[in-house]
Amino acid sequence: MSSEVAPTKQKAAVYDKPGSISTKVVEINIPEPGEGEVLVRLTHSGVCHSDLSIMTNSWRTLPNPIEPGQIGGHEGVGKIVKFGPGVSGSYGLSLGDRVGIKWVNSACKQCAACLEGMDNICFNPKISGYGSPGTFQQYVIGPANYVTPIPDGVRSDEAAPLLCAGVTVYAALKRSKAQPGQWVLISGAGGGLGHLAVQIASKGMGLRVIGVDHGSKEGIARNSGAEHFIDITKYSADGSHKAISTDVKALTPGGLGVHAAVVCVASNAAYTQALLFLRFNGTLVCVGVPEHEPKAIASAYPALLMAKHLNVTGSSIGNQRDAIETLDFASRGIIKAHIQTTTLEGLTNAFERLHSGTLEGRIVIEL
Ligand SMILES: [Zn+2]
Ligand SMILES: [Zn+2]
Structure with missing residues (x-):
């Protein structure tokens, strides 16, 4: 005793x-x-x-x-x-x-x-x-x-x-169905979830990573394994989706876009952008829960989903x-x-x- x-x-x-x-x-x-x-x-x-x-x-x-x-x-x-x-x-x-x-x-x-x-x-x-x-x-x-x-x-x-953060992004990367050597974009790449997503994707799963986040987080995103980094603050919040997607696609072979995008931030705008980053047959994985009134993904037109055979899925922890x-x-x-x-x-x-x-x-x- x-x-x-x-x-x-x-x-x-x-x-x-x-x-x-x-x-x-x-x-x-x-x-x-x-x-x-x-x-x-x-x-x-x-x-x-x-x-x-x-x-x-x-x-x-x-x-x-x-x-x-x-x-x-x-x-x-x-x-x-x-x-x-x-x-x-x-x-x-x-x-x-x-x-x-x-x-x-x-x-x-x-x-x-x-x-x-x-x-x-x-x-x-x-x-x-x-x-x-x-x-x-x-x-x-x-x-x-x-x-x-x-x-x-x-x-x-x-x-x-x-x-939470680590498990969540690992499960989301699995659900993205991205294969070793393929490109994945991580939205929020320097945040609590994102920096772990970049590490697991690049070092654990053999994926090639484009990170998107505030410019102040470029260092942590790159140190985590992102090959490329897009500073979101360089694009205006209104009507700039096309320009950002052009720049993202230009980083991928043939300018086709990424095989998967994992959105780790709680932002409706990030989802609307991310769908436009995808290559044909690409997959958008929803991870960050948007706040306030729920909005649909504004770029998810059925004709676009059909024409490019796009997949949209969610992943919870x-x-x-x-x-x-x-x-x-x-x-x-x-x-x-x-x-x-x-x-x-x-x-x-x-x-x-x-x-x-x-x-x-x-x-x-x-x-
Ligand atoms: Zn959590
Ligand atoms: Zn149960």
Whole structure:
């Protein structure tokens, strides 16, 4: 028996004024793991653009706005400190194991989507940081059968962004069906998702990458493996799509365009542009969730889709297998998240920087 008394209180950051960028650090009880669950002492959590959208109620497609007091966050890494009933000896987990908590905190494993291996779009999920308490706290509950093992050799702070940003772009690149040697365009190439997309595409999957982003992010995009970079700020926001697509296509063999475009930014305009970058039989993968009133992709004329045999698909995070494979890329040194760390108290400021659109890589909270 340990003489140490287990703590009962913890720090958490809550959204105190949903609809605006504001968080407050509070003291709350440490939760108890139930049947089949583990308690994780988090050491790190990434800060994702989705958290910002949820906090500010910017996603009109979500069923319900959040309530004040919601704990956000869905890129958590920590150590298992307690088993709920039924976990010991059943899941290959040990106390002290490092694990990750994802956007889908738990999947039902029984719905039609889960049965087809798409647990990322489970019909009965618990979502970290939306409805369920997220990872902007020191202790979180996760299901023993769905936490993601963190391989030795991957630092916890660098693992955090891989659990959403990394998994998301890896799954999206798979859905793009791009083959080694082919061209893929990454929109938002210097951001939290984009820089990992560029790394996985170029170093992990043998794709050739054109990055698009603010000019200030050219360095991180190129360092991540982009062969070419297009500075979006050099094109006016209105009526300039043609010029940008001309420049993108000029970078590809025969001026045909890219085999796939993965849009990692939450911008309607980026989607409208990206469809025009595609080569015949090319695929647009929607990843960044546009904010405010949902708009259709303005360039998606049926005649264009038909004439060029274009494909438009969406991708939402990734399944458990994608998560394990993404972390394996990291353990082999193929991807490395570009991070800046801060504290729970610095979370509001982190969101403000994320909102500005000029943040390079990912902010990670040390817990
Ligand atoms: Zn996310
Ligand atoms: Zn399910």
